Amino acid sequence: MTNSSIETLLQEAGLWQGPVTLRPLKGGYLNEVILVQTGAAKLVLKRFAPETTGTLFPNRPEDEARALKRLEGLDVAPRLLGFWADASMMIYDYVEGSPWQSGTADVARLLLRKEAADPDGFRRVPLSPADIMAEGDALFARCNAPPPPRPAPRDLAPPARLSLIHTDLGPGNLIGHGTGLWIIDWQCPAAGDLAEDIYSFLSPAFQILSEHAVLTTSEQDAFWHALARPDLKARYLALRPFYAWRMAAYCLWRAETRPEAEVRDRYKVAYAAELTELDVQDAG
Structure with missing residues (x-):
């Protein structure tokens, strides 16, 4: 224009x-x-x-x-x-500032503020391990390379309440710092599990795709300390292998289909990083 x-x-x-x-x-x-x-x-x-x-x-x-x-x-x-x-x-x-670089506690507090939003009327995303892995199955089916071993399925009750989740909460979609930290690019929101937004921030793939270093153990500890929700931490840990398996599928598909060589390479690195969340190694 x-x-x-x-x-x-x-x-x-x-x-x-x-x-x-x-x-x-x-x-x-x-x-x-x-x-x-x-x-x-x-x-x-x-x-x-x-x-x-x-x-x-x-x-x-x-x-x-x-x-x-x-x-x-x-x-x-x-x-x-x-x-x-x-x-x-x-x-x-316009939100003044640059993409998030440090301060995981700020992100935790931002997610807690977001919990006041009503998720009613937004698309629903999978909540159970089986349904999350089914999305990964569909993505792996499009790939030429074989998938890694699936995580062992388990039963898990749905969350007590749904949240309005962003679903793509990498550093590139977090602008500012401290109490002036904001979330942008809301083109794929959903009514879902807050654990999914937590995963998308803590996940190595989302950090890599935003050209940020994978979070350290101390950074993750600071996030959980600020969140002060042991129930959410337990839920995240239970769901992490299934989110990781699905995200690995997405990264592999993108690594095979994106037209830009440098972007394909970034997805390859992100794919390998997600495999570490599964405790498996890429056999290829």
């Missing part, structure tokens, strides 16, 4: 405050994200790629808009300022 077309959009939405300047932002692996400065105001314009299917991370503009509205006032996510469903485009407040 040009400066003039964005300026017209801002004027029609009542967001124009002066001359417009644009700067592309790093928007993950899929959508176009632009920093828009109009007068003294800084906004983010997000243009969505077509909705993805058959993946762990669907790209759903309407769901992101709904999530941002649901989270308003909780100091968790940026404020939605405009959404144009027909154009697959939205504008929200």
Whole structure:
């Protein structure tokens, strides 16, 4: 989009405050994200790629808009300022800061704030080990390389309550630090198990895919100390092998199908890292 077309959009939405300047932002692996400065105001314009299917991370503009509205006032996510469903485009407040680098306790406290959000109306994601592994089965079936051994199945009661979860909580989607830490890129939210968001933050694959070092034991200990929820830690530990097996499937599939060589290589490293969460080694 040009400066003039964005300026017209801002004027029609009542967001124009002066001359417009644009700067592309790093928007993950899929959508176009632009920093828009109009007068003294800084906004983010997000243009969505077509909705993805058959993946762990669907790209759903309407769901992101709904999530941002649901989270308003909780100091968790940026404020939605405009959404144009027909154009697959939205504008929200710009969050100052850089992607998360350190301070796992800050992430724990952020997740606790998020728990106040109502998950009703969002897509449901698997809660049981069997259903989580079934998603991994479907992904491994698309791969040329053979899958690693499956974790031994087990019965596990569903969580006492569902949470509004982000599902892709790597460092690249955490902006700022301390009490000013926010979660962005809510295009694949769900009603699910908070243990899944905990896993996506602590997981080596999510750290690697955000080009961050795998978390140390002390960093993970600081996270659990700040969370102060032994029930959630026990649930996470029970589910971790199944989430890891499914994420390994996703990484292997992406390592075989992404067009960019450097991205394929990153997924290969992430795949190998997830195998360590299974206590198995890649035989290939």
